[in-house]
Amino acid sequence: MTYWDTSAILKLYLAEPDSRYFxxxxxxxxxxxxxxxxxxAEALCALHRKEHAGDLKRGGxxxxxxxxxxxxxxxxxxxxxxxxxxxxxAEKLVRLAFAQPRPVMIRSLDLIHVAxxxxxxxxxxxxxxxxxxxxxxxxxxxxxx
Numbered sequence: 001m002t003y004w005d006t007s008a009i010l011k012l013y014l015a016e017p018d019s020r021y022f023x024x025x026x027x028x029x030x031x032x033x034x035x036x037x038x039x040x041a042e043a044l045c046a047l048h049r050k051e052h053a054g055d056l057k058r059g060g061x062x063x064x065x066x067x068x069x070x071x072x073x074x075x076x077x078x079x080x081x082x083x084x085x086x087x088x089x090a091e092k093l094v095r096l097a098f099a100q101p102r103p104v105m106i107r108s109l110d111l112i113h114v115a116x117x118x119x120x121x122x123x124x125x126x127x128x129x130x131x132x133x134x135x136x137x138x139x140x141x142x143x144x145x
Contacts, residue, residue: 002144003122004033005113006042007129009077013043013064014050018128021145025126036086036116037079038109043068080116089115097135104134117141 011022012033026033047061056064071077080086090111097104097111106114110132117125117136124142127133133143 001034001120001122002029002031002124002126003113003117003120003141004035005110005125005127005129005132006035006039006046008126009033009035009039009068010043010046011128013047013068014056018145022126025144032075033077034117034120034122035077035079036113037081038112038116039077039079040068040072042109080120082112082116083119085119086112086115089118093118093135093139096138100138104131104138106131106135110135114139114141 008022011019012026044061044065047056047064050056051058051061068077072079093106093111093115097106110129113127113132114125114135118139118141122141124144125133125136126144127136128145136143
């Protein structure tokens with residue numbers, strides 16, 4: 001399974017300089033995108049921030065979020081529930097992150113993403129955030145890009 005964090009998923013909906021890479025990546029497979037259940041709240045917030053900043057037309061955040069929700073309902077995006085298995089992985093990850101000679105100063109939502117990837121048995125992680133990628137590297141998840 002390949003796990004996508006929210007920043008990578010958003011590149012499928014927003015025209016950003018590197019969006020083409022992510023669109024090509026998803027086009028290479030019929031497999032759904034796997035992510036955490038928190039991706040919906042993160043996407044909603046990010047889209048509205050973009051609209052407020054003027055990067056999206058008025059109503060654009062609502063339309064793009066609706067498309068995201070439709071993709072979830074259609075099974076193109078599969079979310080991993082935040083449950084005891086994710087919490088257990090998060091506990092291990094926090095200990096690992098802060099046991100490093102140079103601790104990985106991971107943020108809570110990034111921690112949930114990596115823990116969800118592990119709980120879902122992912123082998124690859126598609127992500128852009130540096131701290132998230134650094135933590136994923138500690139547990140030997142293959143990173144894209």
